[in-house]
Amino acid sequence: MNLADTLHRTATEHGLRTAVELSGSSLTYAELDTASGRVAALLTGRGVDPGDRVGVMLPNGLDFPVLYYGILRAGAVVVPMNPLLKPREIAHYLRDSGAVLLFAHEMCAAEAESGAEGTAATVLPLSASTLTELLAEHPEPAAPQPRAEDDTAVLLYTSGTTGSPKGAELTHANLSRNADICARSLFRLTPEDVILGCLPLFHAFGQTCAMNAAVAAGARLTLMARFDPAEALRTVHDRGVTVFAGVPTMYAALLTARTAQPVAYDTATLRMCVSGGASLPVEVLHGFEKAFDAAVLEGFGMSETSPVACFNHLDRPRKAGSVGTPIEGVELRLIDVHDGVGELCVRGHNIMKGYLGRPEATAEALRDGWLRTGDLARVDEDGYYYIVDRKKDLIIRGGFNVYPREVEEVLYEHPAVAEAAVVGLPHPTLGEEVAAAVAPRPGSDVTADELREFVRERVAPYKYPREIRLVEALPKGATGKILKREIDFGDA
Template identity: 40%
Template sequence: MTVKEKVWKRFYPDEIPQTLEYPDKPLPHFLEEAAKDYPDREAVHFMGKRLSYRQLLKDVYRLARALKKRGVRRGDRVSLMLANSPQSVISYYAVLMIGGVVVQTNPMYKDRELEHQLRDSGAETVICLDLVYPQLEKVRSRTPVKRVIVTGIKDYLPFPKNWLYPLKLKKEGVQVEVPYGEGIDAFSELLKKSSPQPVETEIASMDDLALLQYTGGTTGLAKGAMLTHRNTVVNVVQCSAWLHKAERGKEKVLGLVPFFHVYGMTVVMNFSIYMGATMILLPRFNAEDTLKAIDKERPTLFPGAPTIYVALINHPDTAKYDLSSIEACISGSAPLPLMVQEKFEKMTGGRLVEGYGLTESSPVTHANPIWGKRKNGSIGLPWPDTDCRIVNPDTGEEQPPGEPGLLQVRGPQVMKGYWNRDEETAKALKDGWLNTGDIATTDDEGYFYIMDRQKDMIIAGGFNIYPREVEEVLYDHPRVQEAAVIGVPDPYRGENVKAFIVPKPGESLTEKEMDRYCREKLANYKVPRLYEFREELPKTTVGKILKRVLAEEEKKGKAEAKVPLEG
């Protein structure tokens, strides 16, 4: 099979077109359409607060005008450091509406990570949660940031939750004082003072930049994938076609996957707006809260990651809740075990399938048919208008079915390139083909299977973790001589980060000490859960550390295993 044959199209369900028409309209247009068609329909449900499409659009207009008044112009980058909340949706669409470029920033980032992203993107405006403002303030003087807009979870809580929430934080010892004044504004005050009159989306073409979505790759600090307005709209339309039973104006989508992750941004937020669906937002994952939300709010669609489904399956009180509203789930971010799929489907009566994508492709390129033929262990079929091929990593020749090789994808959802990184772009993109870095195979029916990662990326709890970044932090420790980081299997998180460390001569280190050190330098999900201290690490004759040998030793149980740390 060659890419020209596109055999996978023969196995599409009849309801899915082999090619699609894509509107020449940016994402804010679909918000305006939803508000026109369903003005009173609930757009967002957030911890008891209900926001209609009419009100959501008005708030987007208000913030768009406020941003323009404060000097944000077309092409300017705006960093969003927000949890899943109404403010996240409002900020995202307001920035796009004025032609700005959204820079999704993980609110869990520590100083080093945050400083790099702000400096690299050149973001002069940040919209952030009050709880993470102190983190921003630590690095702000070393970044281009000129203006900050601060919001709090309480801003969109209903009474009396909005009154009780600050008291709860105070009781927990969490108090944040934001020095409002010149250059620092309150989100809620800006909206109050701004007009809800319509704002025309200010882009020159659909090929204008909409997002800088940062991805670590495998080489040091994160790179910004340049996603255009066309990229984002295309992937949402493809998603809608794949979920062909979903009805516009009738669905409810459970929003657990963070919007700062490209998967949550597309498959929850943008898809919901495009479909006029209700987003049921939870700012963080808690199994019991999620079960309660499903039971009470009755979502029909539930994008997630395997660890989320595992936690719900294993919760002791699952049987107490009615989960029968769930009709379809696409699992992303990590491989989906067959056991998890079968148990979750039995528990809900809905369909759960595995999908695949990358930040660089907005992100989805493959998925198993939800209401069609699925294959165990497969990432499914390429989406409409998406070309895929398996090539020999050395020769570039296309491989026949069953032969492993490098997975490459091409389609209208693939990024423009990496921000200010021409050399990295040239490596990743050639003649429109994106090198995924994953080793895969395909079968005679066009179903694709991921065999291994060409690089060393670790996926833990649905988050991508790049060993080199963790290793650089470890090497900064004054008593560390050598370090290597690999992923080791974990039944819940998919993988855990394990660090192999050689202390400097005459020095000693402990797990607790290294854990405390890493938590000061890295977001929690990147912190190693396992440590092993050695006198030496296996190397090639030229001194390169052989991670493959460490992984093989781990797999065979020859290396001494340590107990994972809590956290």
């Protein structure tokens, strides 16, 4: 088995169909397959052996899938890297993975060169024409290298909220089956579908739910180099997008843009939208569905689960606020349950092999085949799961548990709130105090006092945020996920 075999099969059946496009440039499936085969030949010619790690540090573009599938085709392991990483972070990725080669976009080539100093990796800077020139030296595509199901295909580094980022080893079987289930069972993709690829392809969500799922179905992937809500609306209109996959902040931004956009783009082609990466506020979900007349299906996953673990299925009732039920071949359960809330654990074909070179961290996360996610959840009588919060985000105020998501949901109900994040701040007597950072909608003159009173009227006395900080925008990671640890509350 080799994940690259999926592309080869699709190219055989749908070679003339467009595989991927961006800003007027595109590749058919036949062209993508051939180019990836030539990348494999290039790597072999440079002494890259099966099992070697090769870094890819690129923004969304046509070169990403070419290199991704080419590295896999050579039997090597893809190490996707955020092009915004700094030298010390790059050095960690390269040393920890043992990468022998790093493809780096010209915009981050200098940072990559600096980070690679003292590592085993050679940096290949890529401009608009560099890859074409490199591949010209290897006109004959190499055949896909056979790999075992449990051989590592991709090394995905976690966000590293505790200590240095860890490399989750995802196998060919992990990723192939997760992409197949997304394409066949969850999204019901056909070759006629057009997926809008706003999510970065170096992230698990973008890789599996956009790129690999599209390839598995022979669908078209329309990429955006970076997410812009107005441009996304234009793309849906111009390209006839049928499936959108994004994180909650993207849905909130699209909803705001739809209201403010002077040009009414036709988005009637959208048949379904997929949300993941964080909990989607119920008010945003309802507002989006009303404005766009398209179903939003929320799911749950993480890098360690390839990434999809559960989902709201098209052929079953949807429940707002729920991440759905386990996907095909996956089991979920709760442990350490108190008042109906426990830590969510996952078992199935989607679970990573482990953290590279971290046997203790692997043993801590994987116990008897069950992955401990660190997420707190509850399950209803129909088997639908609801993420309450991250275990580490739980606020304990004076001995009472406060789940930030519950308070955030209330804040999102206020018409002036565009984004909200709730965290716990140290308190000398209570242990922690509830605090919120809020980005108001443009033109709003809402005050912190008004928001505080709004929440206080709707939750128990120990839950409402005593400290509310109004900001222009909340800090976000590469996928658009709000980074709570980077919110500045000053001396509060």
